[in-house]
Amino acid sequence: MSKTVIYTQRVEFGDCDPAGIVWFPNFFRWIDAASRHFFIECGVPPWHQTAKDLGVIGTPLVDTHAKFMKTASYGDTLQIHTSVAEWRGKSFVQRYRVTRGDDAIMECDEVRIFAGRREDGSIFAWPVPEGIREACS
Template identity: 50%
Template structure:
């Protein structure tokens, strides 16, 4: 298995819907946080530093999917394991598995790109080739 990182999260009451189970949208937030934490654990600099040094502003999503296997509720500790499943020239696929102990709660798949701001219009971004040094840190 490729290099992975585990992000622990304790479910808060505010994360739950009226049935007292985690609202599905929270998993996407947690997967996003786990993605950044993965890169930090691998030694990739903060996005503020990468923007200053190379223009790369981060790894925006271009596709996201999730499957919900079992419910979770407030007070429970979830371990979200994240890894890069596939590297392409300008995009990569991240996988996430949220577990409560040995029980799989949710699984996620994200397609992300490394992005820079457009030179003539800083409100627009574009994908750039994945930096080889950062990929090597994460493999």
Template identity: 35%
Template sequence: MFSNTTTVEIQFGDCDPAGIVYYPNYFRFFDNATAAMLSAAFAMHKRNWLDHYAIAGIPMVDTGAKFIRPSSFGDTIEIRSEITELGRSSFGVKHTVVRDGETMIEAHEKRVWVVRGENGAIRSAPLPDDVRNLLGAA
């Protein structure tokens, strides 16, 4: 399955008063890492693939993380993201946060491919065949 690595430098504003990354910020990092992974797979920026595939987005319907070690201001981390499963209209993503070769966090997401219906409401839609091929590629 497709994978991609994103590098993040931890900024002062990412941290709590104890000087470690405030945990919700990791989920922001993961959202950006998923977008970067799909942009790499589709060879276009997110704003372009949203238009190209005429989708409303890829909302997250399940997520979780195991926090093993903290990161602090000035640290540089790698987020290794990979597709773990392809459903009819959903896909799974695994994120592994690594610093200096050491695993810091293991996280997962389940996202749904959604389009806007005639009434403007979002609804799931099947993953297009070319998306399946691109995400299933090694």
């Protein structure tokens, strides 16, 4: 089982639609930030450093599934609970649970890869680096 790291996000006025409800793409922006925060908290160096050391340039998203249970609005403070639900050969499933106190707001699973870049500029999936798997478990 993976570690769980909590990323806190305050909802600002500009994050909401005219009805005062968080515009849904903002959740995806916040969970993307929570993904990187998860790796930093687990001791994984910044991507520019892993690019030099391992050839890993980042963890791009290849699939996502989200479920929204309640709305959030201006002034709310959200907690984004982030973990890795499954490690695969060249990908992993990162799980997010967004809460406001005890209220579940959103759940999302994303499939991501550890990406490298070929000389021609194209991106490919590296096998999951064992050191990163260990640091995050």
